Amino acid sequence: MTTRKMKVVVLGLSLSSxxxxxxxxxxxxxxxxxxxxGHEVTFLERDVPxxxxxxxxxADPAWCRLLFYREVADLxxxxxxxxxADAVIVGSYVPNGVAVGRLVQDWARGVTAFYDIDTPVTLAKLARGDTExxxxxxxxxxxxxxxxxxxxTLDLIERRYGSPAARALYCSVDPASYPPLERERRWDLSYLGTYSPDRQPVLERLLIEPARRLPHxxxxxxxxxxxxxxVWPDNVERFQHVGPVDHPEFYAASRYxxxxxxxxxxAAGWSPSVRLFEAASCATPVISDVWSGIEDILAPGREILxxxxxxxxxxxxxxxDGTRPARIGQAARARILGAHTADCRATELESYLREAMQRGRHAPSRREAMAV
Structure with a gap:
């Protein structure tokens, strides 16, 4: 528990879905x-179909207040x-996020933050003039x-775009929601993720083609x-959606x-997916594509393949070697519990916000700036 409670407002893409x-x-x-x-959180979410x-x-989380708005004007x-609020956080991919951000920077008397859960995508968009x-x-x-x-990337955000403080806040996992389970292995290799054109060639190479070669x-x-x-091979099962409550069962049924x-x-590196942490928390061994910085998250060969x-x-x-998956999965879970839980991230978030509070508001509101 902390010595001083913070009131935080988050305007994010979605908490409810x-x-x-x-x-x-x-x-x-x-x-x-x-x-x-010990803090208080209100989440403002754009109500979209x-x-x-x-x-x-x-629809109604027990641990924070969730409110919906239909248009930017409704804010x-x-x-x-x-x-x-002591701090207001605007997330990436918020609809009309630029307009939302301008209102927040104008209205907020506490510190303001941008939480980018898509940083490399964001920077690629900005480089081509896309301000979605x-x-x-x-x-x-x-x-x-x-x-x-x-x-x-953190240095780039500060140097090129003028951020007063860029800080890494990786995704994380709630270990209580993603425990190891003893289940029959239904699949030798699973993949959980929304379709993306740039990921599809890798999925083809690392799952679909192996499925063709290993029909048994x-x-x-x-x-x-x-x-x-x-065209999915006959030995590849398809689900349209697996809800978070069913993720542990999904991972438990997967050999890898x-x-x-x-x-x-x-390209940016140092961008671990939330799925990486969730699977590892479930002690399901992960086979991953390769990018710079992955060794800072999980040790290749010992905690991840x-x-x-x-x-x-x-x-x-x-x-x-039938014991290899369990060894890797257990080692990965131990690493996640030590460094990548939601509590670890919440502690980091708290420190970043307090650091910003000590510095004071970096920029005046637009109204204050116009009055100077």
Missing amino acids: SWGNGHATTYRALLKAFVAR WYSGPHRDL ERHRELIAD YIAPDLIPGYDVYLSFTGGP LRFVVAGPQYPDDI TLNVTRADMV LATSSDQVVAILSDA
Whole structure:
């Protein structure tokens, strides 16, 4: 528990629905742990059709207040809430995120932060002039830039875009929600992820082609938005969606699970997916594509297996050592519990916000700036 409670407002993509996005599970783990440290959180979410109805799997969290708004103009109803908060965090991919960010920087009297769960994608967008949810002139106005990506990217955000403080805030996992389970192994290799054009060639190489070569083994791909023209081998099972509550069962039924990283994140490095932490927490051994910084998260060969080719995946799945998966899975879980839990991240978030508070607001509001 902390000595002084913080009131924090988060405007994120979604807390209520995990359908087709990893943001919800990231926010749920982080904010639940943050509240457990004695703080108060209100989450403001844009009410959109694709995250409502049957796709809304957490409509009323017990540990924070969740409020919905329909348009940017509706945030006027929450103006005092934003103004009175000790810290206000705007997330990546928030609809009309630039307009939302301008309002937050104008209204907030506490510190402001941008939480980028898509940092390499964001920077690639900015490089080509795409300001879907953040604009270059907004970055210096956020007191801290919380980045999904660590490594050299943090220096770039400060140097090129003028952030007063870029800090790594990786995804994490709630170990209580992702425990190891004893289940019958239904699949030799699984993959859990929404379709992405830049990930598909890697999925083809590291799962679909091995499935063709190993027809006696079983595979599964779970996630929405895959095109109908993909030809899946007969031994690859397909699910449109697996909700977070069912993730531990999914991982427990997998001899190995696959981690595939988006191209921009591979290029940047130091961009671990939330699925990596979740699978490892379940003690399911992970086969991953390769990117700089992965060794800072899990030790290759001991806590995770790396592969760049179909041949390597085939070799791993054909290995006669039946004890290897359990050894790797248990080692990975131990590493995750020590460094990558939601409580670890909540502690980091708290320190970054307090650091920003000590520095004071970096930039005046637009109204104050106009009055000078």
